[in-house]
Amino acid sequence: MSDSALATAIAQVQKVEQGLAPAPVVRTFFDEATFTATHVVHDPATRQAAIIDSVLDYEAASGRTSHTTAQKVVDYVRDAGLEVQWQLETHAHADHLSAAPWLQAQLGGRLAIGTEIVRVQSVFGKIFNAGTEFARDGSQFDRLFRDGDRFSIGGIEAIALHVPGHTPADMAFVIGDAAFIGDTLFMPDYGTARADFPGGEARQLFRSIRRLMALPDATRVFLCHDYKAPGRDHFAWETTIGAERQGNIHVHDGVSEDDFAAMRTARDATLSLPNLIMPSVQVNMRGGRLPEPEENGTRYIKIPINTL
Ligand SMILES: [Fe+2]
Numbered sequence: 179m180s181d182s183a184l185a186t187a188i189a190q191v192q193k194v195e196q197g198l199a200p201a202p203v204v205r206t207f208f209d210e211a212t213f214t215a216t217h218v219v220h221d222p223a224t225r226q227a228a229i230i231d232s233v234l235d236y237e238a239a240s241g242r243t244s245h246t247t248a249q250k251v252v253d254y255v256r257d258a259g260l261e262v263q264w265q266l267e268t269h270a271h272a273d274h275l276s277a278a279p280w281l282q283a284q285l286g287g288r289l290a291i292g293t294e295i296v297r298v299q300s301v302f303g304k305i306f307n308a309g310t311e312f313a314r315d316g317s318q319f320d321r322l323f324r325d326g327d328r329f330s331i332g333g334i335e336a337i338a339l340h341v342p343g344h345t346p347a348d349m350a351f352v353i354g355d356a357a358f359i360g361d362t363l364f365m366p367d368y369g370t371a372r373a374d375f376p377g378g379e380a381r382q383l384f385r386s387i388r389r390l391m392a393l394p395d396a397t398r399v400f401l402c403h404d405y406k407a408p409g410r411d412h413f414a415w416e417t418t419i420g421a422e423r424q425g426n427i428h429v430h431d432g433v434s435e436d437d438f439a440a441m442r443t444a445r446d447a448t449l450s451l452p453n454l455i456m457p458s459v460q461v462n463m464r465g466g467r468l469p470e471p472e473e474n475g476t477r478y479i480k481i482p483i484n485t486l
Pocket residue numbers: 269270271272273344361
């Protein structure tokens with residue numbers, strides 16, 4: 179089966195490896211409260227940049243949001259003299275709130291996510307009984323990427339790959355020789371993302387991961403999360419496709435789809451839901467915006483009882 183989007187991504191990485199195209203610079207900000215890696219990637223020649231998977235601080239007990247984590251990104255972008263072209267989301271996260279609209283107000287950039295976000299909006303719009311004012315057409319975003327859509331960051335070529343399984347809408351962004359893979363693979367010693375959220379599917383996740391693993395071994399891989407594997411005392415968020423193929427504990431070369439699906443399904447059955455799933459999904463399905471205020475001017479997060 180021909181996969182022209184993958185072939186384009188491979189050629190793009192090889193061009194950087196051969197010195198025929200520039201490599202992007204990546205700076206990562208790791209939020210230990212939600213175990214999330216926010217990446218700022220830029221073209222050193224033009225200083226154009228993208229921010230990938232940002233974090234809005236949220237204290238569940240008080241319902242307070244703050245911008246301490248996102249402010250670090252703003253400070254870095256300004257100090258480095260970067261111009262933000264894109265605010266990219268690999269998917270609608272269930273474990274942290276996105277700071278993309280706030281960052282967009284500070285720094286600019288077009289907000290983008292995968293086009294299948296409309297399916298996520300449809301599912302969670304129902305679960306949270308969001309009402310007709312909640313558009314389920316992706317219109318909260320400036321750009322909806324399809325598999326194989328090409329874009330650029332300054333002079334650096336980039337391509338979006340649809341990698342569903344964790345959610346139906348997950349995207350990986352291959353920017354020069356760097357792949358930002360969202361919730362698919364984690365560090366080799368930790369394994370893979372869960373596939374049991376509404377619309378998730380373990381076999382689909384396996385096929386998406388095998389597709390990413392077809393990228394050149396030297397492809398730099400940047401993760402969305404890290405949880406420190408047993409025996410590792412520091413957080414890590416960068417690896418390579420070669421290291422994943424050789425050593426990923428869930429899905430190294432030689433693991434079959436059947437074996438992966440059985441392992442993933444059994445493991446997912448033991449996991450509790452993320453602490454911030456209720457606020458995260460309600461905010462992130464709206465492109466990172468809080469729900470509209472009620473008549474008293476206050477915004478509320480709902481909790482459906484005995485539903486999730
Ligand atoms: Fe996720």
